[in-house]
Amino acid sequence: MSFKLNNKITKVHWQPLTKLLEPSGDKTQILPGFDGEFIDIVDYIIRITHRIWEQKNVGLCYQYYSDICPVYMLGGYSECVEQVVQNTLKTIAAFPDRSLIGENVIWKEEEDKTYYSSHLITSIMTNTGNSDFGLATNKTGRVTTIADCVCFENKIIKEWLVRDNSFLIAQLGLDLIDAAIHFAKLVPNDTFTTWYDEEFARVRQKEHRQIFNLTDENWTVETFVQSWAQTLFNQKQFSTLTGFYHVAAAHQWPGGRKSTGLAQISGTIIQWLAQCPDAKMTVDHVAVVGFDEETIDIALRWSVAGTYTPHDNRLNMIKGQRFFVLGCTHLRVRNKKVIKEVTVFDEISLYANIIRESGQTLPLLEQGV
């Protein structure tokens, strides 16, 4: 594969937390403008996340986020460090024992001297306080998050944040559509609306009929992921899954969709795309690092836009609305095939945005269809 493993940069997979928090190795990246204690960009991400979230030093956001820091989420947009601090505090209050387990950090050094990091996180948290999901349930849940950050001189200056909220609320015993109806009542700011409109329009311009042949000769990480998006999501050619996935690949998608192997993965993608049959996808950022001598990890940030066609009778009233997803995916690739995929996006916000834009008032589950 067209990638060389850099063994010197911190690898999270087998490291005990104690070692990650007290790295003993030499500094392996220059990291201009970063605090001298950080040996590489992975170390920076792991340690600041632990300090802010697990040690509850919320105020450290002032140290590690720039004053103006656009954070793009499907559920809203925040622009400054003050909002990051407030949102962090609000979440910790509702889920006071929230742990942030760093599963992987895939990174890239950009041409503009910034670092891009894609941080895959598993959180365990107990919902003891009221939250945007509703009243406290006192149940413990697990949620997967991917935080894509642009880092420059010791600060995060831009972020795309996706969280598998639909899986979380399933564990809390809450209904997905009810949660979306509640979320739809939250009014987003103007910047979010502008971003949403512009992103939707941008993705809809994607030329989806162009054939992208992936061969052994033209195989690179970039051609692989562009072909993955074009062939599967834009052209809906599902028999080609065999060119992208190992026959026993593990595949995790939001809302508890766990698949293994081509038949199940195909089913997951087909069922999901059927609610937006004219979906177009763009891959908006790609980063790659080595996992071991034979395996690479790829981080993708992507967008999907199209027209909503509900599966669920409760949502029939909002058919035809704009359907837009901001998603992130981590792929583990060996011998040019995906052996493991974790895809994250916020399904609650996806439906909330559609409901809000429709202007319809939908009944909650207990009120009947």
Added chain:
Amino acid sequence: MFNKLIELYTKGDIAQLSQSILHSTSWKQHDFTAYGNMQIEKLWLKSLEQFGFLTLSKKQVVQGKEFSAIYFELATDNEEKSISLTLFLEHNNAHFKRLHCVIDTTKLAQLLALTPEQVIAQLPAPDPLFLSQFDHQMHPQSYHAVPQDVCEMPDGVNQTITQWWNIWQEKHLASFDKIYSKDAEINVAGIGVNHGFFALRKFQLKLHNRMNRSYCQLENICFDSDKASVAVQWHIDGDYLDGDTIKRIRIPVISIIELNDNMIVAEQFQVDWLAICKGYNLTYPFA
């Protein structure tokens, strides 16, 4: 590593096992995935409360390259009652990364002298999976995992394990006769130990006939060349016929297979039936 697991259940040695648990270790048991020390330790404590401190009565280890597995039984002092556990694990000899622990909860019910319903009430809520519909058919040019796709094994072993897999995936029932030795010791969770394959064949038919559109999927295999044993982590998806209703379900299975001259001489077919009943709100299939 294996001793640490056994000593958890025989001595309650949580401290020793905790040293092998990473912040990012996941431990799946009763179809619930626990992450981090807080959740994993809670599972251990619950198991210790349920099992008591029993004695190791049987052990089978499958030491593979990336993955390993262990089957063991713990029994009361008079060996009248026992419990069996199978663990399929990813480790690096220092730490565990992922463990899938399958407990025969039908034996647990016998150990505790409880009904299946009472045991089900004690189990953690399984992960709320969203099982997408898919085409389960083996079309001529569709691709479905076979053992050699996930594990390198010597030709003879591979041929036997492939035939074993075809019994489940493609319902090649005639292969039972070809790959099981006459007095093979076969233990099926919920059914018990039998010699020869007849009970297993009957169980296979019963299970597949209880489901429409059943589909078997390999996840991982580990092969122990020293012991000529194989551990297979796999699952069955299907539409389960439960009275008048049809429920889409997934049955996770770990099979531990022991070979002699490429014939199966022993097999542990481990399923946590009561966790499945809880997760999909099913009636117990073998009552």
